Amino acid sequence: MSKVICPKCDHAIDFDATQYKVGQALVFECEHCRKSFTIRIGEGDDDIQTEDFGHVVVIENTFCYKQVIPLCEGDNMLGRYNKGTVISHPIETNDPSMDRRHCIINVKKGYNGELTYTIRDNQSVTGTFVMNRILGNRERLLIEDGAIITLGATTLILHTPEGE
Protein backbone atom coordinates (compact mmCIF):
# COMPACT_ATOMS: atom_id res chain seq x y z
CA MET A 1 0.00 0.00 0.00
CA SER A 2 1.09 3.53 -0.76
CA LYS A 3 -0.04 6.72 0.83
CA VAL A 4 -1.19 9.91 -0.78
CA ILE A 5 -1.19 13.05 1.33
CA CYS A 6 -4.03 15.45 0.75
CA PRO A 7 -2.52 18.79 -0.42
CA LYS A 8 -5.09 20.72 1.59
CA CYS A 9 -5.44 19.06 4.99
CA ASP A 10 -2.49 16.56 5.03
CA HIS A 11 -4.82 13.64 5.59
CA ALA A 12 -3.21 10.38 4.40
CA ILE A 13 -5.14 8.22 1.95
CA ASP A 14 -4.13 4.60 1.37
CA PHE A 15 -4.14 3.15 -2.10
CA ASP A 16 -2.54 0.37 -4.11
CA ALA A 17 -0.13 2.00 -6.57
CA THR A 18 0.87 -1.33 -8.12
CA GLN A 19 -2.42 -1.46 -10.02
CA TYR A 20 -1.49 1.54 -12.09
CA LYS A 21 1.01 2.38 -14.81
CA VAL A 22 3.87 4.85 -14.47
CA GLY A 23 2.79 8.27 -15.65
CA GLN A 24 -0.90 7.54 -15.15
CA ALA A 25 -2.92 10.31 -13.56
CA LEU A 26 -5.48 9.43 -10.91
CA VAL A 27 -8.15 11.54 -9.34
CA PHE A 28 -8.71 11.45 -5.60
CA GLU A 29 -11.22 13.01 -3.32
CA CYS A 30 -10.00 13.50 0.24
CA GLU A 31 -12.39 11.71 2.58
CA HIS A 32 -11.57 14.22 5.28
CA CYS A 33 -11.89 17.66 3.65
CA ARG A 34 -13.51 16.66 0.33
CA LYS A 35 -10.77 18.30 -1.72
CA SER A 36 -10.37 16.82 -5.20
CA PHE A 37 -6.85 16.49 -6.57
CA THR A 38 -4.86 14.59 -9.13
CA ILE A 39 -1.78 12.47 -8.57
CA ARG A 40 0.66 11.05 -11.06
CA ILE A 41 2.31 7.67 -10.57
CA GLY A 42 6.13 7.97 -10.67
CA GLU A 43 8.88 5.43 -11.33
CA GLY A 44 9.40 4.10 -7.81
CA ASP A 45 6.83 2.65 -5.44
CA ASP A 46 6.90 5.71 -3.23
CA ASP A 47 7.34 8.21 -6.03
CA ILE A 48 3.89 9.71 -6.13
CA GLN A 49 3.48 13.29 -7.17
CA THR A 50 0.49 15.18 -5.95
CA GLU A 51 -0.70 17.69 -8.44
CA ASP A 52 -3.67 19.98 -8.32
CA PHE A 53 -4.81 21.28 -11.68
CA GLY A 54 -8.07 22.68 -10.37
CA HIS A 55 -11.57 21.45 -11.06
CA VAL A 56 -14.93 22.46 -12.44
CA VAL A 57 -18.10 22.35 -10.39
CA VAL A 58 -21.24 21.33 -12.25
CA ILE A 59 -24.14 23.22 -10.71
CA GLU A 60 -27.15 21.11 -9.79
CA ASN A 61 -30.17 21.60 -12.05
CA THR A 62 -33.24 19.72 -13.30
CA PHE A 63 -30.99 17.39 -15.28
CA CYS A 64 -28.20 16.60 -12.85
CA TYR A 65 -26.87 16.73 -9.32
CA LYS A 66 -23.85 18.77 -8.24
CA GLN A 67 -20.58 17.28 -9.49
CA VAL A 68 -16.94 18.12 -8.93
CA ILE A 69 -14.76 17.25 -11.89
CA PRO A 70 -11.01 17.47 -11.27
CA LEU A 71 -8.95 18.62 -14.23
CA CYS A 72 -5.72 17.12 -15.50
CA GLU A 73 -2.75 18.69 -17.26
CA GLY A 74 -3.43 18.97 -21.00
CA ASP A 75 -6.79 18.60 -22.71
CA ASN A 76 -9.90 17.82 -20.65
CA MET A 77 -12.85 16.81 -22.83
CA LEU A 78 -16.17 17.61 -21.17
CA GLY A 79 -19.56 16.33 -22.25
CA ARG A 80 -22.65 14.38 -21.35
CA TYR A 81 -21.92 10.91 -20.06
CA ASN A 82 -23.04 8.25 -22.47
CA LYS A 83 -22.32 4.56 -22.24
CA GLY A 84 -20.04 3.77 -25.14
CA THR A 85 -18.60 7.27 -25.50
CA VAL A 86 -15.23 7.33 -23.81
CA ILE A 87 -14.13 10.80 -22.81
CA SER A 88 -11.80 11.98 -20.07
CA HIS A 89 -14.34 14.06 -18.14
CA PRO A 90 -17.94 12.86 -18.49
CA ILE A 91 -20.74 14.76 -16.77
CA GLU A 92 -23.64 12.68 -15.52
CA THR A 93 -26.69 14.52 -16.78
CA ASN A 94 -29.87 14.10 -18.79
CA ASP A 95 -29.44 17.53 -20.35
CA PRO A 96 -30.24 16.82 -24.02
CA SER A 97 -28.66 20.09 -25.13
CA MET A 98 -25.23 19.01 -23.88
CA ASP A 99 -23.18 17.16 -26.47
CA ARG A 100 -21.31 13.99 -25.61
CA ARG A 101 -18.08 15.77 -26.54
CA HIS A 102 -19.04 19.37 -25.93
CA CYS A 103 -15.93 21.38 -25.12
CA ILE A 104 -12.30 21.11 -24.12
CA ILE A 105 -10.54 22.84 -21.26
CA ASN A 106 -6.78 22.84 -21.66
CA VAL A 107 -4.56 23.19 -18.59
CA LYS A 108 -0.99 24.24 -19.27
CA LYS A 109 1.80 24.49 -16.75
CA GLY A 110 4.33 27.27 -17.37
CA TYR A 111 8.04 27.38 -16.48
CA ASN A 112 7.33 28.74 -13.03
CA GLY A 113 4.58 26.25 -12.36
CA GLU A 114 1.84 28.75 -13.10
CA LEU A 115 -1.26 27.25 -14.67
CA THR A 116 -3.12 28.70 -17.63
CA TYR A 117 -6.59 27.56 -18.67
CA THR A 118 -8.04 27.84 -22.14
CA ILE A 119 -11.42 26.65 -23.32
CA ARG A 120 -12.61 25.81 -26.82
CA ASP A 121 -15.85 24.48 -28.22
CA ASN A 122 -15.85 21.03 -29.80
CA GLN A 123 -18.27 21.77 -32.67
CA SER A 124 -21.18 21.31 -30.27
CA VAL A 125 -24.76 21.78 -31.44
CA THR A 126 -25.69 24.44 -28.88
CA GLY A 127 -22.25 26.00 -28.51
CA THR A 128 -20.06 26.74 -25.50
CA PHE A 129 -20.67 29.95 -23.56
CA VAL A 130 -18.29 31.70 -21.20
CA MET A 131 -19.74 34.49 -19.10
CA ASN A 132 -22.83 34.39 -21.38
CA ARG A 133 -20.82 34.92 -24.57
CA ILE A 134 -20.68 32.19 -27.19
CA LEU A 135 -17.25 31.04 -28.28
CA GLY A 136 -16.35 31.43 -31.94
CA ASN A 137 -15.60 28.53 -34.23
CA ARG A 138 -11.87 28.28 -33.65
CA GLU A 139 -11.72 30.52 -30.63
CA ARG A 140 -9.52 29.55 -27.69
CA LEU A 141 -10.45 31.68 -24.73
CA LEU A 142 -8.27 32.18 -21.68
CA ILE A 143 -10.32 31.57 -18.55
CA GLU A 144 -9.57 32.17 -14.90
CA ASP A 145 -10.79 31.12 -11.50
CA GLY A 146 -14.52 31.73 -11.18
CA ALA A 147 -15.21 31.57 -14.93
CA ILE A 148 -18.82 30.60 -15.61
CA ILE A 149 -19.17 28.12 -18.46
CA THR A 150 -22.52 27.12 -19.96
CA LEU A 151 -23.00 23.89 -21.91
CA GLY A 152 -26.59 23.56 -23.04
CA ALA A 153 -28.74 24.18 -19.98
CA THR A 154 -25.93 23.33 -17.58
CA THR A 155 -23.60 25.70 -15.75
CA LEU A 156 -20.05 24.93 -14.72
CA ILE A 157 -17.69 27.04 -12.61
CA LEU A 158 -13.91 26.83 -12.88
CA HIS A 159 -11.91 26.61 -9.68
CA THR A 160 -8.14 26.93 -10.00
CA PRO A 161 -5.66 26.03 -7.21
CA GLU A 162 -4.58 29.69 -7.05
CA GLY A 163 -8.17 30.71 -6.41
CA GLU A 164 -8.46 28.65 -3.23
Ligand SMILES: [Zn+2]
Ligand atom coordinates in the same frame (compact mmCIF):
# COMPACT_ATOMS: atom_id res chain seq x y z
ZN1 LIG B 1 -8.07 16.74 2.77
